[in-house]
Amino acid sequence: MKKKWWLIVSGIILLIGGVSVFGYRESVERRKERELIQMETMTAKQIKNTFADVTEIEFSEKYGRNTLTGYTLVDVTIATSYGVTSEIGVSMSLNDNNSQSYLGTAPLPELKEGKTENEVNVIFSDKTERSL
Numbered sequence: 001m002k003k004k005w006w007l008i009v010s011g012i013i014l015l016i017g018g019v020s021v022f023g024y025r026e027s028v029e030r031r032k033e034r035e036l037i038q039m040e041t042m043t044a045k046q047i048k049n050t051f052a053d054v055t056e057i058e059f060s061e062k063y064g065r066n067t068l069t070g071y072t073l074v075d076v077t078i079a080t081s082y083g084v085t086s087e088i089g090v091s092m093s094l095n096d097n098n099s100q101s102y103l104g105t106a107p108l109p110e111l112k113e114g115k116t117e118n119e120v121n122v123i124f125s126d127k128t129e130r131s132l
Contacts, residue, residue: 036063037124039072039092044122044132052114053081058123066091074125081118084110 044057056079064073071091079085119131 033126036072037126037128040074040124041122041130041132043076043090043092044120047076047078048116048120048132050113050115051078051080052112052116054116054120055079055081055118056121056123059125061125061127063125069093078111080111082112086110 040059043059047057048054056077058077058079060075060077062075065071066073069091071093073089073091075087076090077085077087122130122132124130
């Protein structure tokens with residue numbers, strides 16, 4: 001009887017442990033997704049404040065990670081009201097020491113420098129859309 005009792009108790013403990021680990025991994029993945037969207041929002045605001053007449057900003061689904069510097073690298077497509085579409089590389093980080101993104105290329109000749117005052121449609125890497 002004691003052996004059966006211990007088997008039941010250890011089975012329940014293993015079941016609870018498995019569910020806990022699964023829930024923890026899922027919450028870590030959700031937190032990473034939220035952080036990525038936060039970095040993309042910050043980058044979109046910087047693009048909006050750097051280039052004039054931007055109408056749409058789209059983040060690529062493919063990301064690179066530089067483990068040495070801690071930056072996340074992504075390609076961003078920028079569309080303007082004067083018909084120019086340009087792709088730039090961006091390095092993003094959520095480090096407290098560095099709360100900004102770096103636009104990978106100097107302002108391209110096709111993109112006018114300035115500040116976009118109108119709302120910009122932003123398409124995030126998870127394909128959700130938002131206006132900024």
